[in-house]
Amino acid sequence: xxxxxxxxxxxxxxxxxxxxxxxxxxxxxxxxxxxxxxxxxxxxxxxxxxxxxxxxxxxxxxxxxxxxxxxxxxxxxxxxxxxxxxxxxxxxxxxxxxxxxxxx
Amino acid sequence: xxxxxxxxxxxxxxxxxxxxxxxxxxxxxxxxxxxxxxxxxxxxxxxxxxxxxxxxxxxxxxxxxxxxxxxxxxxxxxxxxxxxxxxxxxxxxxxxxxxxxxxxxxxxxxxxxxxxxxxxxxxxxxxxxxxxxxxxxxxxxxxxxxxxxxxxxxxxxxxxxxxxxxxxxxxxxxxxxxxxxxxxxxxxxxxxxxxxxxxxxxxxxxxxxxxxxxxxxxxxxxxxxxxxxxxxxxxxxxxxxxxxxxxxxxxxxxxxxxxxxxxxxxxxxxxxxxxxxxxxxxxxxxxxxxxxxxxxxxxxxxxxxxxxxxxxxxxxxxxxxxxxxxxxxxxxxxxxxxxxxxxxxxxxxxxxxxxxxxxxxxxxxxxxxxxxxxxxxxxxxxxxxxxxxxxxxxxxxxxxxxxxxxxxxxxxxxxxxxxxxxxxxxxxxxxxxxxxxxxxxxxxxxxxxxxxxxx
Numbered sequence: 001x002x003x004x005x006x007x008x009x010x011x012x013x014x015x016x017x018x019x020x021x022x023x024x025x026x027x028x029x030x031x032x033x034x035x036x037x038x039x040x041x042x043x044x045x046x047x048x049x050x051x052x053x054x055x056x057x058x059x060x061x062x063x064x065x066x067x068x069x070x071x072x073x074x075x076x077x078x079x080x081x082x083x084x085x086x087x088x089x090x091x092x093x094x095x096x097x098x099x100x101x102x103x104x
Numbered sequence: 105x106x107x108x109x110x111x112x113x114x115x116x117x118x119x120x121x122x123x124x125x126x127x128x129x130x131x132x133x134x135x136x137x138x139x140x141x142x143x144x145x146x147x148x149x150x151x152x153x154x155x156x157x158x159x160x161x162x163x164x165x166x167x168x169x170x171x172x173x174x175x176x177x178x179x180x181x182x183x184x185x186x187x188x189x190x191x192x193x194x195x196x197x198x199x200x201x202x203x204x205x206x207x208x209x210x211x212x213x214x215x216x217x218x219x220x221x222x223x224x225x226x227x228x229x230x231x232x233x234x235x236x237x238x239x240x241x242x243x244x245x246x247x248x249x250x251x252x253x254x255x256x257x258x259x260x261x262x263x264x265x266x267x268x269x270x271x272x273x274x275x276x277x278x279x280x281x282x283x284x285x286x287x288x289x290x291x292x293x294x295x296x297x298x299x300x301x302x303x304x305x306x307x308x309x310x311x312x313x314x315x316x317x318x319x320x321x322x323x324x325x326x327x328x329x330x331x332x333x334x335x336x337x338x339x340x341x342x343x344x345x346x347x348x349x350x351x352x353x354x355x356x357x358x359x360x361x362x363x364x365x366x367x368x369x370x371x372x373x374x375x376x377x378x379x380x381x382x383x384x385x386x387x388x389x390x391x392x393x394x395x396x397x398x399x400x401x402x403x404x405x406x407x408x409x410x411x412x413x414x415x416x417x418x419x420x421x422x423x424x425x426x427x428x429x430x431x432x433x434x435x436x437x438x439x440x441x442x443x444x445x446x447x448x449x450x451x452x453x454x455x456x457x458x459x460x461x462x463x464x465x466x467x468x469x470x471x472x473x474x475x476x477x478x479x480x481x482x483x484x485x486x487x488x489x490x491x492x493x494x495x496x497x498x499x500x501x502x503x504x505x506x507x508x509x510x511x512x513x514x515x516x517x518x519x520x521x522x523x524x525x526x527x528x529x530x531x532x533x534x535x536x537x538x539x540x541x542x543x544x545x546x547x548x549x550x551x552x553x554x555x556x557x558x559x
Contacts, residue, residue: 060162081175
């Protein structure tokens with residue numbers, strides 16, 4: 001119990017961020033027209049690629065001669081980048097068409 | 105020395121929020137995506153060059169750069185090359201990559217410093233489930249994995265879930281290093297079993313759910329590194345993804361639990377098929393061509409079959425041809441038409457179909473009684489009257505396009521086999537309905553040729 005309280009004390013700010021982000025996420029998406037569900041899903045998909053920052057840190061702190069750690073980190077960075085770059089590009093392609101359609 | 109890194113992270117968090125908000129309106133969506141992407145770039149660049157842990161910066165830049173380069177090139181090429189119809193599986197694939205990334209981070213962090221926080225474990229489990237689930241979803245959507253369910257599967261899933269939970273707690277207390285691999289394997293198996301039984305029409309919901317899982321896994325990483333941008337980005341996607349999942353369920357008038365237990369995908373098809381066949385009428389291509397040419401109001405109802413056959417361009421050509429002959433052609437779009445909500449709009453936009461010809465469900469339903477011919481292209485469940493009249497039907501209560509109000513309905517399907525939901529459609533046996541069998545693209549091209557000969 002005590003350790004839990006200490007943990008909460010130590011991580012107060014993080015916990016606040018989490019709580020506020022949860023409500024923010026709900027509010028931000030609110031009432032989206034179903035037309036936009038697919039691109040929105042894809043855009044959100046790209047944003048959680050932010051996990052790549054963790055991958056970069058893991059990789060950047062690994063021992064230069066610990067090859068198994070380096071290899072693991074390399075794949076983490078590669079996959080994370082795929083998620084970010086691929087996600088944003090795909091979303092842009094979808095949304096490009098919406099714009100085009102509006103003009104036409 | 106004062107670091108700029110916190111500023112980069114704040115900038116990243118703000119752009120994610122603003123970008124996501126902008127993405128929820130059609131007019132600002134594209135800019136919103138760019139805003140979020142540039143914030144991501146700032147956060148990544150900041151981490152690369154400004155991150156300090158105990159005064160020490162990062163090293164192994166060669167490895168990092170090659171990972172970034174390889175991932176970036178692959179990502180751009182894959183995203184540029186993918187066909188619009190294959191978009192759902194692409195989203196699922198990228199989502200799986202994110203999940204795998206989160207799991208790999210946890211796996212290597214665990215090796216480094218033992219079990220620092222339960223978040224390492226949570227990130228590992230959620231990331232692995234998300235990765236495995238997304239891979240199965242990807243396989244299902246591109247047709248290489250079939251729906252699969254066995255008796256007692258839900259029981260097995262719940263059991264596995266409890267075992268995973270127990271093992272994770274035990275791991276946190278006793279710290280048995282080898283157990284981590286067992287937990288990883290268990291989470292991967294769970295991800296596979298979780299998605300395997302879920303049927304076609306429910307896949308978008310599952311993808312959205314897995315999407316929010318990956319968000320939570322990313323947020324676990326945020327706790328691990330006390331990194332606020334990972335935390336906000338991850339949680340934002342986690343909660344937004346959950347809301348999106350619920351919105352999609354609502355569009356199909358189903359509860360999330362219902363989707364997960366899979367009462368109409370795959371496993372539970374037994375209840376629906378009973379209504380049984382009757383006689384249906386076929387219409388020849390030339391008759392269909394004549395009927396369409398001499399109609400005044402035509403409504404096209406595009407569905408999954410059109411998406412699979414990549415028939416959106418042929419469809420637009422038919423529309424232009426008929427319009428040139430004085431026929432008013434419009435499209436009735438069901439919210440979940442295609443392979444994902446909103447997917448049909450993307451497909452038709454790709455084929456240059458004009459925005460003002462696309463009608464949303466309510467508007468279309470008002471017009472059907474004035475419509476001469478409805479051309480249903482590979483849509484089943486979204487036009488099934490059972491949703492309105494048959495309380496025993498698994499899709500009862502789902503809003504549908506009321507095509508049976510029109511004077512004549514022509515249904516293009518490949519065969520009489522029931523659609524995604526696995527339930528018979530009485531619409532096909534009604535006297536005003538005629539069936540036009542064949543692949544949507546082929547049929548449309550033949551129709552176009554026929555109509556041209558009518559002159």
